[in-house]
Amino acid sequence: xPMTLAEKILxxxxxxxxxxxxxxxxxxxxxxxxxxxxxxxIDELMKAGIDRVWDPERIVIMFDHWAPAPTELTATMHKKxxxxxxxxxxxxxxxxxxxxxxxxxxxxxxxxxxxxxxGTDSHTTTYGALGAGGTGIGTTDMAVVWVTGELxxxxxxxxxxxxxxxxxxxxxxxxxxxxxxxxxxxxxxxYKSVEFDGPTVKEMSVASRMTMCNMAIEIGGKFGxxxxxxxxxxxxxxxxNKPFTPxxxxxxxxxxxxxxxxxxxxxxxxxxxxxxGNVKPISQAEGIKINQAFLGxxxxxxxxxxxxxxxxxxGRKVHPDVRMIVIPASRxxxxxxxxxxxxxVFLEAGAVICNPTCGPCMGTHLGLLAEGERCISSSNRxxxxxxxxxxxxxxxxxPYTVAASAVTGEITDPRKLMGGKK
Amino acid sequence: MTTIKVKGRVxxxxxxxxxxVITPGKYLSLPMDQLKQHVLxxxxxxxxxxxxxxxxIVGGRNFGCGSSREQAPRALKEVGVAAVIxxxxxxxxFRNAISIGLPVLICEGVSSAFDEGDVLEADLxxxxxxxxxxxxxxxxxxxxxxxxxxxxxxxxxxxxxxxxAQ
Ligand code: SF4
Numbered sequence: 001x002p003m004t005l006a007e008k009i010l011x012x013x014x015x016x017x018x019x020x021x022x023x024x025x026x027x028x029x030x031x032x033x034x035x036x037x038x039x040x041x042i043d044e045l046m047k048a049g050i051d052r053v054w055d056p057e058r059i060v061i062m063f064d065h066w067a068p069a070p071t072e073l074t075a076t077m078h079k080k081x082x083x084x085x086x087x088x089x090x091x092x093x094x095x096x097x098x099x100x101x102x103x104x105x106x107x108x109x110x111x112x113x114x115x116x117x118x119g120t121d122s123h124t125t126t127y128g129a130l131g132a133g134g135t136g137i138g139t140t141d142m143a144v145v146w147v148t149g150e151l152x153x154x155x156x157x158x159x160x161x162x163x164x165x166x167x168x169x170x171x172x173x174x175x176x177x178x179x180x181x182x183x184x185x186x187x188x189x190x191y192k193s194v195e196f197d198g199p200t201v202k203e204m205s206v207a208s209r210m211t212m213c214n215m216a217i218e219i220g221g222k223f224g225x226x227x228x229x230x231x232x233x234x235x236x237x238x239x240x241n242k243p244f245t246p247x248x249x250x251x252x253x254x255x256x257x258x259x260x261x262x263x264x265x266x267x268x269x270x271x272x273x274x275x276x277g278n279v280k281p282i283s284q285a286e287g288i289k290i291n292q293a294f295l296g297x298x299x300x301x302x303x304x305x306x307x308x309x310x311x312x313x314x315g316r317k318v319h320p321d322v323r324m325i326v327i328p329a330s331r332x333x334x335x336x337x338x339x340x341x342x343x344x345v346f347l348e349a350g351a352v353i354c355n356p357t358c359g360p361c362m363g364t365h366l367g368l369l370a371e372g373e374r375c376i377s378s379s380n381r382x383x384x385x386x387x388x389x390x391x392x393x394x395x396x397x398x399p400y401t402v403a404a405s406a407v408t409g410e411i412t413d414p415r416k417l418m419g420g421k422k
Numbered sequence: 423m424t425t426i427k428v429k430g431r432v433x434x435x436x437x438x439x440x441x442x443v444i445t446p447g448k449y450l451s452l453p454m455d456q457l458k459q460h461v462l463x464x465x466x467x468x469x470x471x472x473x474x475x476x477x478x479i480v481g482g483r484n485f486g487c488g489s490s491r492e493q494a495p496r497a498l499k500e501v502g503v504a505a506v507i508x509x510x511x512x513x514x515x516f517r518n519a520i521s522i523g524l525p526v527l528i529c530e531g532v533s534s535a536f537d538e539g540d541v542l543e544a545d546l547x548x549x550x551x552x553x554x555x556x557x558x559x560x561x562x563x564x565x566x567x568x569x570x571x572x573x574x575x576x577x578x579x580x581x582x583x584x585x586x587a588q
Contacts, residue, residue: 381488
């Protein structure tokens with residue numbers, strides 16, 4: 001029977017030759033990722049009186065959501081996790097200096113094609129950019145994984161987005177995924193696996209693919225997958241010596257639906273408050289005044305994102321009424337941006353650069369919003385109250401659009417600012 | 423077969439109730455007894471005070487979309503919500519709810535079948551949902567036995583503990 005990529009991954013992980021959408025399987029977990037959520041996993045284990053882990057080599061823990069700790073409570077969470085890490089000999093632990101979980105999982109070789117990876121974070125779908133089945137789970141499920149190394153899964157149906165056409169200048173993969181969320185809705189892949197395919201995806205860098213797979217969860221996806229091509233395999237080989245076996249969907253696999261998206265005429269896109277599906281083309285967003293511009297997060301805090309924003313900000317200034325906050329997604333990105341002179345561009349322009357962390361993305365620290373304020377953000381969610389006051393507004397857009405808007409103080413088409421088309 | 427029944431007063435919520443609305447990120451590091459005071463605060467600041475143990479939430483589409491934070495279903499359970507029945511759920515919320523022992527059911531048509539304050543009775547093993555106020559009945563897809571087993575143990579860890587003890 002032909003299988004989709006999700007079916008292949010779950011078949012391998014559950015030791016079955018074949019599985020089909022709708023089956024329930026118990027699968028072995030290759031890697032279990034936990035950020036500060038680890039503290040809650042530890043609480044669950046303590047409550048249940050269980051004090052052991054299945055495999056300290058396969059658990060990866062890092063601090064990113066509250067890094068460095070902004071409050072005493074979060075400092076206490078960190079302390080609890082550090083002690084647990086020592087006690088159980090957790091091999092891969094990254095303290096506050098490393099960066100955002102999904103970025104460092106990729107950069108440091110913890111994501112390998114064909115593997116099944118769970119994380120205490122909904123954006124674990126990002127790992128599909130390398131052809132790994134990454135999905136988010138809660139802390140109770142993670143406690144079960146830490147102890148048994150296994151978890152039940154329902155094998156999902158798959159929807160495919162076949163993307164064609166070359167992206168116009170100043171339009172990025174972020175605009176593509178926002179367009180998809182707007183056009184097909186935030187439930188188009190509810191409980192399903194998403195495969196991104198087509199010539200446009202093949203052209204994309206691994207970083208650009210990560211942005212789309214990251215936001216697969218915003219359209220309901222359990223996985224957001226790109227079949228691993230040479231680019232993906234090279235990326236992984238440069239970062240890990242561990243062997244891996246890439247899996248591919250069968251050419252005659254059965255998809256619940258295939259959507260064809262032509263991006264050759266795509267405008268930059270903006271998600272309006274308070275839903276990721278509330279997307280409009282930039283032409284309908286221009287002129288909305290903003291107070292803050294946030295460039296960062298696991299969606300768009302990589303080097304290519306910072307470089308895109310720097311291209312716009314070079315020789316320009318952030319509008320005096322706007323605070324621009326730049327947060328590289330990891331220490332490595334930070335270092336590369338530093339060496340490439342990109343950080344200098346941001347500082348010259350008047351932006352604030354913070355240490356690699358989630359920052360304001362989920363409203364915990366480093367740039368929250370007051371009542372009535374508006375932020376344009378390169379992150380992935382614009383839910384009510386996510387960045388502070390429930391009476392604030394978050395607009396999601398690409399790094400180009402975030403930077404262009406920071407310069408003018410209102411939502412701005414980067415193509416106009418750069419004197420291009422339109 | 424495991425039978426799990428719930429009966430309670432209905433709170434109606436709309437579509438796309440996300441996890442930041444259920445448990446806002448800014449309160450997430452608080453201990454549960456404080457965090458639960460803020461449950462659903464962005465849409466109803468008094469929800470935690472007004473909800474009675476046994477009450478049931480009737481939601482629209484895509485209930486619980488957003489983050490993987492387990493605090494969302496847990497905070498609902500902690501303030502006394504006995505079950506969430508919605509037109510559809512975001513996957514992680516649904517999974518987390520089962521794992522922490524909060525009954526959830528997917529039922530098309532449920533939001534138009536209930537008004538706020540109606541009394542609802544549901545049997546999770548058969549999927550039968552009654553509106554006792556209006557005298558109407560709906561049928562949801564029952565939960566698979568594996569999920570019922572987790573729910574009746576009180577959650578995935580409780581089940582694991584039981585298995586270890588055997
Ligand atoms: S950057 Fe934002 S979306 Fe990404 S892991 Fe951190 S809080 Fe979550």
